[in-house]
Amino acid sequence: MCKDWLDKKYLKNRRARVLKPVFSFLLVLTSWFTMGQVTSSIDSTSIKIGEQITYQIKVESGPEDLVLFPEGQSFKPLEMIESYAVDTIKKDANFELIKKYGLTQFDSGTYFIPKQKIVVGSKSYFTDSLKVEVNNIQIDTTKQGLYDIKPLIEVKKPSSNWLQTLLIILAVIVVLGALAYWFFFRKKPLTEEEKIALLPPYDRAKLALKKLEESPYLENSEYKQYYSELTLAIRNYLDEKVYDHALESTTDELINRLRLLKDGNQIDLSAETIKNLESILKRADLVKFAKSEPDKELAKLDRQTVDLEIDHVKEALPEPSEEEKLMDEQYKLEQERKLKRKKQWTLAGAIGAFIVLIFVGFGLKYGFSYVKDKLFQNSHLELMEGEWVDSAYGVPPVYISTPEVLKRIDKDTDDSIMTKTTTFTYGSVEDLGVSVSTTVNQNQGQQPQGMQPQQGQQTPSNPEIDLNAAGEKIMKGFEDKGATNILTKQDKYTTPNGAEGLNVHGTFNVSGKEMNYSLFLFVAENNSVLQQILITWPQNQEYAEKIANRVIGSIELKKPE
Template sequence: MKKIFYVYILLCFGFLGTAQKITTSIDSTQIKIGSQFNLTIKAKVNAKDKVVFPNAKNFGALEVLESYPIDTIKNNTEFELIKKYGLTQFDSGRYVIPKLLVKINKADFKTDSLSIIVNDVKVDTTKQQMYDIRDIIATEEKPSNEWWKLLVLLALIVASGFGSYFIIKRLQKGKVQKEEFFASPIEKAIAYLQNLDKKQLPQKGEVKEYYSEMTDIARTYIEESVHIPAMESTSSELLDSLKKAISEKKMFVNREELERFKSVLENSDLVKFAKSQPLLFEIEKDKNTIDKFLLIIDKALPRTEEESVALFAEEVRKKELKKQKFFRTMAAVGLSLGLFLISVIIFMYTIGFDYLKENYIGYTTEELLEKEWITSEYGEPAIIISTPKVLKRFNDEKIQNNLPENVKSNNRFINGSIVDDFSTILISTAFKDTTRLDLDVALETNLKELERLGAKNIVVKTADFENAKGLSGKKAYGSFTAFNEVEKEDQKMSYEIMVLSQAGGAQEFFLIYREEDDYAKKIIEKIQNSIELRKAKK
């Protein structure tokens, strides 16, 4: 009976020591439609336990946006595994996260079910400005994805250039001797010495191989040009034979040059047979000595008339090869340029040069002044204005969400940046009542806006404004500097800001251009005289 009691106690403690625990929680009980909330599942286990967390695209009616990696916290002999999921729902209502299956070893555990409320997003129509429905305007279709064709065309042009180069080279090879040869022993020796340098044997630690190959090239040259058995001779025998040949052939070679050549041969013998390790600058010095000595020998050699003719023929051959290389290079370049120009002409004809300038190249202020202008109606109260380019609506959520109580709408239209050759900003504000904007306060606010856009060192002058159509208001004008990211320097700019006001609405214009640009000043005058206003809607 006592034994049974002990066994029972052991089983109880053993069960408690290996007990597993699952907990579930969410970081929010209410969310807006489409917002993410996190579901966390924690499992307390031992080191040897194998845990499998749920893996699905949806938990009930809730979508799993992201399944995060498992975090592990060690607590003495226990481990706490933490698994997080990012969930959401795109319909409002009350949803339940069902009980989820977690496997620990071969046992199944269920998580707690949790509820979440998904709320609608309320829209405040008093602050969220509404726009009139406009008629459909037919626009000229412009290709927006044609550039890949141009890139493919350029690649084909480059390929055709390379292809033509090698085709011409192949055709020219038929006119010259196919097998490469050296016209003279000195040409062969120089070529082999240049190839030896390219191998960089001393830098790789292969000094013995370097000296062996270098002296073999020199010996081969001497044997072929001076006609002595240089390859089978020792260094001393080679020097003796060479001195004798120089004397017999009446060649002019300085004794100092012979001594330098002798020194190189001795250094080579030390490297090959005594394992000497000269320094890199000493190796370079020996190489220069060999180069110079071979050229001295070649210059001192007496030449027959046949040899002189052969050398002259070789020089002619080299010049012909250079001429052929220049011809095929120019032919390839000319073909590529010709194809490129044809492609540009075709591209401009099919797409239009104006499209390229409008979207990529840009216009000068002179071209902006002379091109066809666009007259359009912007904002509320509506502004009718003529500009060189269409102004694009710009919505700043920070401004729209923080409109004053008496403001019905605030519309902004922009073209360009404050460092462009010419840029325009147009602001139209509608009030809920018959408020009339204070022009001085508006100008001060606009100057702060200009500063927010990056203007520095602003010089301000003010004056009354009136255009050719009788509209009057107030303007600020002057200059400022702004950092140009492309040119990486401060750019000197000029500006004019006009403010017009009417009962229930106001209009503000920013016209910015490069300082001392006479064409830009004419553009400003033309824009100002085109301005018309519609009365604010009640």
């Protein structure tokens, strides 16, 4: 019994020793096959700054597998400058897919291309990370001369589309001038009514009677219209030459007035003329208001009588004196001046209406506040819409976009501290302002302002930068410039490319203005460089706030290693 048990135990151990190498071989083979589906390689492991390397990913897949390659900037710290199309090679029943990328780096050093994720069907695979050496370009200083940095020069911003703007303005002026000439200054031909209105009162009355004689009123038995125009002709003449209320007076009032003028020797009218006019005016009243129909021949005789009596009235009028002639001339000049002023006011009103119409049209399309600021040349709006400058400032560089180029200011602090601050600025803290500063510790055994050693340690060769102390120094600078009511908040901040720092922001008052500020603090170069970006802008000013937000959104730094 014991012997049988020992035999079984021996056979079992022997079987295990035989199968174990088989299982190990199968596991290795399976692993090799799986990893063999995705491979990666580069054409060079050592390049110069800015030189391109080709990164290749090779995938073996079935005809029904969906393969997803990396997209975007997933190769950092190297930069992808080009993504090539996928090459497909058919191998038996499967496919071999080859995807290539062009990569580069502009700083020297040793870099690793990170693992890349490739999805094949429902499975995910990762490539190996690859090492790349980026070398500096060696310069032979014995053959290449070194020169000082050239001084700053003023560069005028090119005026954009000035010719098009000028042509539009000239076209508008020409159109307005043509309209003004056509409607206000052009000598227009007179109409028939205007020609008649310019005739003297006597000629106008005679012309009216002549037209009445040629009219078909009597043939059509239109006596009311006939006598209306007949009395209007005589009343108009009397109104202008004898009695200035002749048109609105009744027949009795007009005749009584003529008799009073005759009795006062103001006009030498005969009693027969007055009687004839009274008879005709009363007969006209009967026709107009009582629907009387006189004989046709009597109506013709009345027109002839009025024609004759107008001559008598003209003869009875006294000759105007020199004073009256002068008054008439002054009256004429005054009328001309009134007409000229009327044209000027009409022209001004038309131009004003045209401008208002343009303002309303642009206001409805772009907003009235924008049009107003554009019209009155809001300085912040002009900066916002101008040509912005994308540049790098300081070493290591701070990449930032600003409406104007920042001007450089170098500061050497106390020699015992051995620090150097390079500042690039635009504007001031009393208005829209941007400042980029880089403080470099030129003596690693010393510590620049804003830099403190770690507690319990001696001063290190690379002291730790105290961002809070640096921020307090900036706040002290605000106070030195007269700022009051300084409110401060602090938050951690990370730039779009991953550089971490501190954001100190808030408000303050200076020179009667309420201002916003945002200060960004970063460390670089193994804690030996302090980088500061300060933006200030007035509160409650739309375009200044938009400019500040755009500047803040553009900040990028080299991510610390």
